[in-house]
Amino acid sequence: MQLDLDIRATLRSGKRSFELQVQCTSNSQRIAVYGPSGAGKSMTLKAIAGLFTPDAGHIRLNGRTLFDSGAGINLAPQQRNVAYLFQDYALFPHLTVRQNVGFGLARGWFNPRARERLEKVEHWLDAFHLQELAHQYPDELSGGQRQRVALARALVSDPAALLLDEPFAALDPALRVKMRLELSQWQERLGVPIILITHDPEDARILGEHVLTLRDGQIDKQQETLHEVKIG
Amino acid sequence: MRLTSLARLLGTALLATAASSAMAGEVVVSAAASLTNAFKDAAQGYEAQYPGSKVSLNFAASGVLLQQIVKGAPVDVFASADQETMDTAQKEGLVLPADRQNFVSNSLVLIVPSDSKLAIKNLNDLTQNSVTRVAIANPASVPVGRYSEGALKKANLWDGVQAKAISTQNVRQSLDYVARGEVDAGFVYGTDAAIMKDKVKVVYEVPLEAPVLYPIATIKGSANAFEAKRFVSYLQTAPAQAILAKYGFKKP
C-alpha cells in the first residue's frame, strides 16, 4: 500500500478551536496512528474514508487521488474502495449476520435476502468462524463475535485498505490480547493493508509496522518509528 | 397546606360567579341567523332603556337553536324564521301557545354575485348549464332551505336544481358564498340581501304560498321569565320597530 497524506483542518466549537495538520507518506502494509484521545486520530482516519472533509490538502492511496483540495477532487466514501471498522462496529441491527456480511455486495435498493447464499459471503463467514451464527442478529452476539462480523463485512468487498478505529477499545483486556494477535495473523495471511488508530501502545507495537504518534492534531516526528513486526 | 388555600380560593371564585349571574337581569335570546344585525341593534336599545339589564344573543339556523333548547339549553326567548320550527317547539312542550306571537315578516329572494355575467332572471334560469352551483340552506334544519325547496318543488324544478345545490348550514353562509362568488346563485331573505348590497344583487323575489312569518316566544319555565316577557314587549315599541324596518323586516 502506498499512502500519501497531507491534510489540514480547523474545527471550531464555541470559543475553542482545534487545528489538525497531519502529513504521512508510507509504503507500509501496517500503519498505526497512536496518540491520546482528542489528538485527531479519528478525524484523520475518517478523512481517508471520506467521512470527513479536510479544509485543504491531499490524500492519495496506491497512486489514486481520493482527495485534493487544490484540484477540487473529493471522492465520496462510496467510491474510495476502503473499508472502515467503527469502534462499536456499526452492524445493521435489523439484518442477520449473513445479511450484514453480504451488505456491500448488493448494490441495489434491496438488502440481501436472509435465505440467500453467495459464495463470497460464505467464504468470509467461514474464514471468521461465523457459520454457526450466520442466521442470528447483532444484538444476540458477544463483543468479539460482533467484531468478527464487522471484519468479514468490511473485507468482502476487497478493499484497498482496511481502516480500523480503535478496534479493541470495546473489549476487556484478556479478549483484547487474544484479538490483537488474531488480527495480526489475519492481516498477514490475507495481505490486506491496514491503517489503525489507537490510544493503546500495545496495539501500535503489535499491529503497527509504521507507527505515527499524533498529539494535539500534529505528528510528533521524533516518535515516528518503522520497525519489523514479529509474529509470535 | 397549599392545597386547602387553593381550594378555598376556587370555592370563593365559583360562588362569586354563580351569585353574579343570578343577580344580573340577564336574558338569553336565541334568534334565527337572519335576525343577527337587527337583534344586535335592538338588544343595545333594550339595554339602554333598562340599565342593568343584559341581553345574551345566540344566532344560528332556527333548527339548530331548537335542538339546543330541546336538549336543555337555558334559553329565555326564541325567535325562529318559520312557523314549523316554533310548532315543533310547542309540540315538545317548550313553548305555551299563549306566549307565542308573530312579530315580523320577510321575503325570499334569489341572489347572484354582483359581478355575475350569467343571465339569471327567475327560477327556471337555474336549470341552465351555465349555472353550476346554487346555495340552498339545508332544509332539514334551516327554514330558508325549506322555503326554497317548497318554491322549487312547486315549480317542478327541485330535481334539476338540487343536483347543483351547495347545502349550507344557515342563511348567512349562503349569503357569504354568493358574496364570494363561490356559487352562481343562492336563496336568502330579502333582509340578508340588503346587508350585502354591494356584493350581491337580487334578481328575483320568489313568490310563496304562505308568507314568511317569524314567530317569537318566551320559553316555558325559563329562569328569567320577567326579563323575557319584557324583551319581547320591547320589540313592539317604536324604536325597536324602527330598527327592524331599517333592516327590511316588514310587519307581520
Next chain:
Amino acid sequence: MDIAWTALALSLKVAAWATALNLLLGIGTGYLLARTRFPGRDLLDAILTLPMVMPPTVLGYYLLVLLGRRGSIGIWLQEHFGINLIFTWQGAVIAATIVAFPLVFKPARAAFEAVDGQLEQAARVLGISEVAIFFRVTLPLAWRGILAGVLLGFVRALGEFGATLMVAGSIPGKTQTLSVAVYEAVQAGQDEVANTLVLITSVVCIVVLLSAGKLAPGRVVHK
C-alpha cells in the same frame, strides 16, 4: 342507514388520500429536517407544525380565501387546469392533509433522528448509494415511528370538520364526511342517525389508535 354508509365511505376515501399524501410529504420533510442543517431550520419546523395548533376554522378560512374563485391559487387552478377545489372531495382532501400533516411529519422527523447516523456512514463506505441507504438502512429502522405518526394522521384526517366544512361544504355523497353528517343530524334533531354515525366513527378511531399503540417506538425487534 344510507347516509351513514355513504358518509363513512367518503370519510375513508378522503382520509386515505390525505394520509397517502402526508406519507410522502411527512417522510420527505421529516428526513430533510432530520438530516440537514441550515439556518432557519427550527423556524421551518415551527411553521410546518402550525396546522396542529391553528383552529381548524381559521385554517378553513385561509383555504377558502386562497382556493376560492377569487383567490390567488384558485384563479391559477381555474386558468391552467379548469378546476375548482371548493365544494369538492379533493378540496376536502387538501383540508384534511394540511390539518393532519404535523401529526405525520413530527414523528417521522423524530424517527429519522433516532437512527444512528454511523450506520448510514458504514453503508456509505461499503459503497451503497444515498438512495439505497435510505431504503435499506434508514427507513427500515425508522418505519415504526413513522407508521405510528401516519396512523395518528389518518385518524385526524378522518375526524376533520372545521376546515372541511368551510372548504368542501356538506354535499351528501360528495363532501359530507362522517363528522359533518353528525353535525347536521344533530342540528336537524335526527338523533338515531347521529347515534349511528358517532358509533361508527368511535369504533374506527379506537381500532386505529390501538394499532398505533402497538407500533410505539421501542427497541428494534426482529422477526
